[in-house]
Amino acid sequence: MPRKIAAGNWKMNGTAADLDQIKALASAHPSPSVEILICPPATLVAHMADAAGPIKVGGQDCHAEPSGAHTGDIAAPMLAAAGATAVIVGHSERRTDHAETDAIVQAKARAAHAAGLTAVICIGETLQEREAGTTLSVIDTQLSGSVPEGASDSNTVIAYEPLWAIGTGKVPTLDQIAEVHAHIRAKHTDLAILYGGSVKGSNATEIFGVPHVNGALVGGASLKANDFSPIVTALENA
Numbered sequence: 001m002p003r004k005i006a007a008g009n010w011k012m013n014g015t016a017a018d019l020d021q022i023k024a025l026a027s028a029h030p031s032p033s034v035e036i037l038i039c040p041p042a043t044l045v046a047h048m049a050d051a052a053g054p055i056k057v058g059g060q061d062c063h064a065e066p067s068g069a070h071t072g073d074i075a076a077p078m079l080a081a082a083g084a085t086a087v088i089v090g091h092s093e094r095r096t097d098h099a100e101t102d103a104i105v106q107a108k109a110r111a112a113h114a115a116g117l118t119a120v121i122c123i124g125e126t127l128q129e130r131e132a133g134t135t136l137s138v139i140d141t142q143l144s145g146s147v148p149e150g151a152s153d154s155n156t157v158i159a160y161e162p163l164w165a166i167g168t169g170k171v172p173t174l175d176q177i178a179e180v181h182a183h184i185r186a187k188h189t190d191l192a193i194l195y196g197g198s199v200k201g202s203n204a205t206e207i208f209g210v211p212h213v214n215g216a217l218v219g220g221a222s223l224k225a226n227d228f229s230p231i232v233t234a235l236e237n238a
């Protein structure tokens with residue numbers, strides 16, 4: 001069975017004052033039966049790792065190189081040294097804002113593996129691609145281009161995040177989630193597959209009931225412990 005993960009992506013939100021949220025989350029889940037992973041901005045990784053108790057901490061991106069002249073970038077070994085155990089790579093906001101291709105995402109995932117981090121590789125279709133009926137072929141291209149050789153349940157997680165569901169409050173139907181997750185499962189039998197896009201406490205239970213959904217990658221509802229905790233509980237009970 002793949003691992004079960006309730007993951008939060010804080011995106012470009014949070015300062016030291018928000019570490020109270022991680023402390024509250026840790027005290028609400030002192031011995032969780034699923035993995036809880038929070039990916040704060042890079043400025044908070046080390047602080048959060050100190051305060052997180054049983055909660056794992058991850059980065060939101062890493063460079064493909066382990067060091068060098070890359071102003072503003074963060075290397076995977078730096079994240080590991082700061083206490084991270086995972087890093088998100090290929091989030092659609094990075095693919096869009098920073099023109100990251102599948103090849104770049106794959107190189108970043110390799111860098112994550114080399115640093116001993118779990119790579120949380122994000123894929124997903126745009127609304128136009130869904131309406132054109134090309135969702136599964138887009139997923140195939142992203143999977144074959146972004147997932148490196150040597151990916152296993154211990155070092156790689158796939159996050160399916162349809163772009164049109166991110167931050168919009170729109171969630172695919174359960175059948176639509178099921179179709180894509182089954183498609184990914186057929187190619188990656190051992191990897192955890194997370195769903196992401198407008199997951200909340202109110203819809204988590206039904207989403208976690210979909211076959212081959214092994215958890216969630218949550219944006220907005222991961223910022224506050226009171227919002228994220230019910231999602232963790234829903235996954236524990238799934």
Ligand SMILES: O=C(CO)COP(=O)(O)O
Pocket residue numbers: 009091161165166167168169196197198199217218219220221
């Ligand atoms: O992009 C996401 C997580 O990486 C999803 O964001 P929301 O949960 O805010 O829709």
